[in-house]
């Protein structure tokens with residue numbers, strides 16, 4: 348039976364199959380691509396030759412009726428699965444009651460409840476406060492504002508390969524020029540960069556890498572000037588780089604000893620994605636502030652800064668906010684999503700996905716030296732592709748393998764400073780058979796190149 352896109356409803360009841368009924372792009376998608384080129388700014392790129400009609404479980408169905416395996420989750424956002432029924436019901440209910448008041452004018456319970464839940468779910472038993480925003484970049488900006496007010500210092504340190512967003516301050520924190528920063532300067536002042544622990548390339552232990560980073564920070568910035576260190580516990584866009592054990596803990600301890608705010612940017616790693624509620628739990632680190640977004644609300648735009656009450660409350664009344672921050676519809680979605688993260692067995696599911704993916708990818712690595720490393724945690728797993736003789740990053744091969752997977756109906760994303768990392772971010776609702784099929788398509792494409 349051919350399913351016409353018009354009658355499709357998304358969510359987990361969509362047929363869980365890879366099914367191509369046209370070449371990609373299909374004719375309706377091609378029409379939309381032409382309209383996009385004429386109407387949408389060129390700077391906004393679209394990776395896949397696909398325009399979505401419905402999505403759920405582990406598939407995205409396009410406007411031509413092609414059903415693709417989703418190994419990207421819209422960049423780690425639909426962790427729960429697209430159009431999750433509980434999220435959809437919570438959104439429908441809230442939309443029918445009220446859609447906006449502006450929390451800074453008249454409050455509502457959903458905002459307060461999201462804050463209470465985040466205060467409870469994030470690492471550490473200390474007294475916490477939360478503020479809500481619209482996007483990850485906005486949360487990062489606000490975390491820096493808060494750290495500066497609380498410490499009365501200005502400098503901020505970010506790391507090599509870091510990604511923190513596309514606004515002016517967050518571009519400044521982001522490491523990679525192309526495509527995120529190139530031509531968009533001048534950038535914000537008082538932002539400094541330190542070396543990241545990258546075990547595959549630097550060969551250093553966590554404490555050794557931390558020592559090098561802290562020496563550089565002490566010499567080039569000085570703790571007396573430093574408000575905050577911001578770091579992704581596992582780097583996302585930068586290449587799914589998992590720092591060596593002990594790196595994060597040493598940085599965090601140094602921050603505590605030196606009156607510097609330690610900010611964990613868990614926008615990509617948060618909410619069960621890595622097989623823990625938050626990735627810094629793997630390293631036993633309790634951040635002072637934590638930024639969240641992406642997976643928090645089942646696909647609706649919401650972001651948060653959560654952290655120590657004495658730091659969060661250092662800001663004067665009225666100093667934080669925004670028209671839409673903590674929108675009631677997004678909060679309703681987040682409460683449904685947080686229920687699932689807490690009680691839905693998703694941490695366990697992320698670990699199962701890790702087992703399946705790592706087993707297959709490690710077997711492939713043993714047979715193919717172009718896979719330099721298999722790394723990541725939970726449902727955040729990557730392979731780094733290299734020239735086997737020199738170890739040099741192979742971005743060309745990476746792009747070709749991604750393109751081959753796309754043509755066969757598998758949504759996969761690349762990342763990495765050197766563009767040579769294929770990253771897997773499947774929704775946790777993906778059935779095993781689709782995960783395995785997606786990996787098989789990916790690896791067959793690699794074998795052909």
Ligand SMILES: *Cc1c(COP(=O)(O)O)cnc(C)c1O
Nearest residue numbers: 482483484510511512583614615
């Ligand atoms: C995506 C991302 C951001 C930016 O979030 P937006 O919602 O796109 O503004 C910041 N930090 C990390 C680690 C991210 O992955």
